[in-house]
Amino acid sequence: MSDAAPVVTIDGPVGSGKGTISTRLAARLGWHFLDSGALYRLVALGALRAGLGEDAGDEALADIARGLDCDFSFDGVETRIWLSGEEVTRELRSEPVSRSASRVAAVPAVREALVARQRAFRRPPGLVGDGRDLGTVIFPDAAVKLFLTASTEARAERRYKQLKEKGESVKLSRLFRDLEARDERDMNRAVAPLVPAEDAILIDSTELEINEVVDEAYRIVKEKLPDI
Numbered sequence: 001m002s003d004a005a006p007v008v009t010i011d012g013p014v015g016s017g018k019g020t021i022s023t024r025l026a027a028r029l030g031w032h033f034l035d036s037g038a039l040y041r042l043v044a045l046g047a048l049r050a051g052l053g054e055d056a057g058d059e060a061l062a063d064i065a066r067g068l069d070c071d072f073s074f075d076g077v078e079t080r081i082w083l084s085g086e087e088v089t090r091e092l093r094s095e096p097v098s099r100s101a102s103r104v105a106a107v108p109a110v111r112e113a114l115v116a117r118q119r120a121f122r123r124p125p126g127l128v129g130d131g132r133d134l135g136t137v138i139f140p141d142a143a144v145k146l147f148l149t150a151s152t153e154a155r156a157e158r159r160y161k162q163l164k165e166k167g168e169s170v171k172l173s174r175l176f177r178d179l180e181a182r183d184e185r186d187m188n189r190a191v192a193p194l195v196p197a198e199d200a201i202l203i204d205s206t207e208l209e210i211n212e213v214v215d216e217a218y219r220i221v222k223e224k225l226p227d228i
């Protein structure tokens with residue numbers, strides 16, 4: 001029964017706006033929401049807490065992924081996350097966790113260990129998931145696959161604005177270079193690289209406001225799934 005629940009995947013690079021867009025789309029549809037990046041962040045945090053450093057072996061990281069004791073709650077606005085009973089929503093976004101998550105995400109045994117967990121989010125009435133490989137690897141049978149893009153300049157400027165609003169001092173040129181480096185890593189890694197699924201619909205958000213992208217995504221979903 002739950003296997004039949006429809007899935008919408010939203011994949012794309014850092015700064016494409018997929019987190020905000022997929023959250024709002026899930027809320028508008030009244031569906032469940034999967035923030036798949038949070039699972040890689042949880043493994044990274046679990047490893048840091050277990051005292052595993054930069055040189056942690058792949059098997060030790062995969063053990064942490066297999067044994068994750070975590071909970072997610074989505075209220076239509078934000079996702080709150082717990083690790084071993086303790087809320088870690090904010091900590092998951094911290095710099096050390098972000099840095100470590102991209103390394104952890106490149107370990108094949110970790111990715112493998114998280115497949116079933118991601119699929120378990122698929123429940124009626126439906127699921128919107130955001131990530132890098134949801135349309136290609138995790139939900140190849142998704143009813144709608146979207147791939148969000150935006151120019152590197154637009155993504156760097158969005159990130160710059162966000163950080164400024166938080167009162168952090170950053171240089172736009174530095175953000176631009178960091179984004180280029182992360183794109184390069186994400187697109188060229190051996191396992192589950194960031195590429196659009198063959199049947200994905202590309203949305204370029206460079207010239208669009210967030211609400212316009214959500215409207216467009218909603219229109220595509222309703223067109224493909226007229227009965228929902």
Ligand code: C5P
Binds near residue numbers: 102103
């Ligand atoms: O999306 P977010 O920044 O939270 O992702 C955290 C890390 O997990 C990123 O470094 C990203 O490359 C990785 N990731 C992944 N596959 C996904 C989601 C995230 O490799 N489906």
